[in-house]
Amino acid sequence: MFSLVLLAPLVYAVNVTHYAPRSTNINNLTYVVNGTTDAPGIFNSSTTPDSEYGTYNWCNMPHVRVNEYVTPSSNYTLEYVEVIQRHHKRTPYASNTFFKEDVAWSCNGSGPAYYAQSTTGPAVSEIQWQASSNPTNPWTDSVGPGFVGSTCQFPQITTEGLFDSYIHGADLREVYASRLGLTSELCTSPAQIRVTNNVITSQVAGGLVKGLFPDTTDAEVLIERSGIDSLEPSLSCTNAIKPGTGDEGAGDGGVWKGHLAAAQSLYDKLDSVSGIASNDTASWHVSFDHYYDNLSAKQCHAKSLPCSLNETDICVTQDEANEVYRLGNWEYSYMYRDSLNSTKYSTLTYGAWLLEFKDHLETAMSISNGTKYFHNVAHDGSMSALLGFLQVSEMVWPGMGSEIVFELYSDADGAYFLRVLWGGQPMETSTPMGTLNMIAAETLIDYIEETVGSGEELYTACMS
Known part of the structure; x- marks a missing residue:
């Protein structure tokens, strides 16, 4: 049975022990700001050359596929697989669009579908949304019009993102269908699909399911109701304070504010292009989330970097965009791995899903x-x-389609083992578990139990 060995203990309720990630260029702020002009990966295409597959690709992250998949020894039998992935590429969120945009973004013919159907009711027509605006409406331009005249919802999965979703599903089918006895239809397979309350995950599921189960025409997917959705997650947890908000307590040492100050000249340039400084609030200056999403969504869809609409010859350069991408990855490393409070935050935020996942594992083992x-x-x-x-030993901002796969195996003696794949390869962690490659299944189950605790303990830790 697994038990935590504390090297430099930092313990919280429920029972969270933080193990620092390794030092890399991702979490080295000096390198991020001054050390290079490169992007920390691919930001302009969903395609990664086969010879470079595994490289960080924000537009379409590496996932399990047959080319790179390593089958364990024949002494092991694959019993169960659980996958969790981020949705694929999309338009930016409306909150991440500039006050006025200098490029067009059309979604003609690819709007999201919204309609209800019933097995006992009448046949219905499929309804597809096509965004529109009308200049006679005096409120049309009152709040940051963004992409003027666009036919997109912001956000929505794009046609290119749907294609990536389909390929993702087809790649997973090629690896797992024969190993698990999956049929060509979801309804006849020993399989389930779950989405969040955000409709973009259902849009991705449409492409994914067609790739995974090619003969499926209508699919039922699982969803927890808004407010208690552990997958999104959207649970109320008073004590889950995200590192970087300035309220995380001892140990921060002004690191977050320091990285914002170090990037002030970059903010000045970006603000001069976006028009945000004179039309929005300081919310764009608490992190690089807004600029990161805006610039990366454009570049992933082969759109040009933006220029100012008010002044000539003021445009975001590729070097400046690359610095935004480096800073964004630094922020995610800090929030989820480098901050002393990051493990506590992750545990409280995602503990409910982990308890559900543990139940799935134990059910599959019995x-x-x-x-x-x-x-x-x-x-x-x-x-x-x-x-x-x-x-994880090296944290990045999980890009579009990023994927973690839990594979449960048994051997001839009835013992169970887990392999956890991140980007298609065994995940390296900073914990005593090390690399999650055919470890005893009880090791991860014990880690969840010892860290998250019971459902009652988790809820109390969140709300007390």
């Missing part, structure tokens, strides 16, 4: 004919909290 494959379509906050809880 029932031979149950669900064999479970797929969760989630968000970057979901992936980050899970990576933070597992204490």
